[in-house]
Amino acid sequence: MSNLLVTHTDGSARSGQLHLRSATVETPLFIPVATRGIVRYVPSELVADLGFQVLLSNTYHLMLRPGAELIATMGGLNAFTGFRGASLTDSGGFQIMSLGAKITDEGARFRNVYDGSWVTLTPEDAMTTQEQIGADIAMALDVCTQLPSPEAVLRQNLMLTGQWAERSRAAHTDDTQQLFGIVQGGVDSELRKQSTATITAIGFDGYAIGGLAVGESRENTLEAVRTVVEGLPAERPRYLMGVGDPYLLAHATALGVDMFDCVAPTRIARHGTALTNQGPLRVKGLANRGVDEPLELDCNCRVCQRVSRGLLHHLAHVDTESAGTLLSLHNLAFQFRLITRLRRSIREGTIKALLVDIDKVWGTPVIRSGSHAD
Structure with missing residues (x-):
């Protein structure tokens, strides 16, 4: 059964309703970023009062502090943060890139930003943690690549993203929590097509377009979005990660994207x-x-x-x-x-x-x- 009901279309653009465990939300939607459980400087009730229905929190930060187990004992992420709506947790893939993690076939190893200790994150760890946290939407662990990067790096990270997506799918056990797969491939059209085919073949509740707005031009961003959207199933939500620029947000919506998130509005x-x-x-x-x-x-x-x-x-x-x-x-x-x-x-x-x-x-x-x- 589809989790997305498309009620209107205009060309490739579409609007409708996304059915989640905690709420049914209107699409297209923008998701404010509450890295550690709250949007910086802004209480959750004020974010809800503005009309937002979903918040994004960061798996990497929450698993370190206060810990997934503590959040679980307090009733899960929505209860812990007091947000009246639904929640999404990213997998930690962006931190693998931004913190310079040591990547192996098994997973990623990087420094704890709070105490300097070594932390290991595998696809299985990411699933266990996100299920404990209790978000409505969990993300499969991927390898995000800073652009520009050599083709050999893009291909290696693409292969790992596909393998980790399979392991994430196999490790995910909560049927009430939706799991999204992430398509990578930089701005190379063939790699994007390859990743799209790999991730959709595994089968997820929704599909994210990752690894964009990390150094490439707007034109390349939108061309990559267009390439991926053409290969995604129409009955599942499409999520462009990390994009809040009004121009990109609008043009990606016109291409058929349903979901966005970005820290930029509050950061600037x-x-x-x-x-x-x-x-x-x-x-x-x-x-x-x-x-x-x-x-x-x-x-x-x-x-x-x-x-x-x-x-x-x-x-x-x-x-x-x-x-x-x-x-x-x-x-x-x-x-x-x-x-x-x-x-x-x-x-x-x-x-x-x-x-x-x-x-x-x-x-x-x-x-x-x-x-x-x-």
Whole structure:
């Protein structure tokens, strides 16, 4: 039985409902990143109040602190974090790349970021940990490759990703938890096709497109997405990992992607940048000093309803944590508004017109995507 009900299409774009253990969620959807169980600076209830239905947490960090066993004893990830919705845990594959792990056929070995001890992560470990954590969606362990990389490296990591996907599938025992496989292959079309065929042959509840927005151009990102989507089953959700750039998010939706996540909206907020319909806004700029207007006149988020740009400018200079909290709330509201507009445009058959509008503002890259930990 399919876990995804597609109710509307516009070209390759589609919207519908994804049925998870804890909730039925609207697609396409954007997933905020709560690396250690909470979005940095933003309480879970405020994230839920914005309308988000799923949070992403990081398996690598949670298994180290506080530990999967502790989370299990407290009722699982949703109960532990207090989030009113569903949850997704990544497998730790991104940390294999970002932390310079020593990779073998068996798994990956890298340093614990908290105490420096050696940590080993195998596909079986990743499944056991994610089942203990109790997320609604677990990810198979993969090998993410920094781009550009030599073809020999891409092929080796592709082979391991396929082998680890089979082991992840075999080790996964919780029938109520959905398991997604991850397609790799860099920006090489043939390798992407090969990985897509391998992962779909194993059979998963959903399929993620990994290893993108890690150094390649936007054009190469979208071409890789197009190649993979063509080989994925229509009745399963498609998840583009680590992408939050409004341009990429919109164009990937038009190609048929259903799910996205990214740390960028909150990360750039902590560095003083707001996302607006006119593009990015640096609140530290002198032009915002003493301005008694919101970040956006047409934004209904609690920040724009209560806080002036003048105050945000002041806080960005003297209290960066408070500024980061307020800007994070606004940027999450912007991201939710964007995905809602995309969803509505699919239902109304107007996604091409919306892409034109988005291209006018976001045609130049301003957000660096590609990270699953914050």
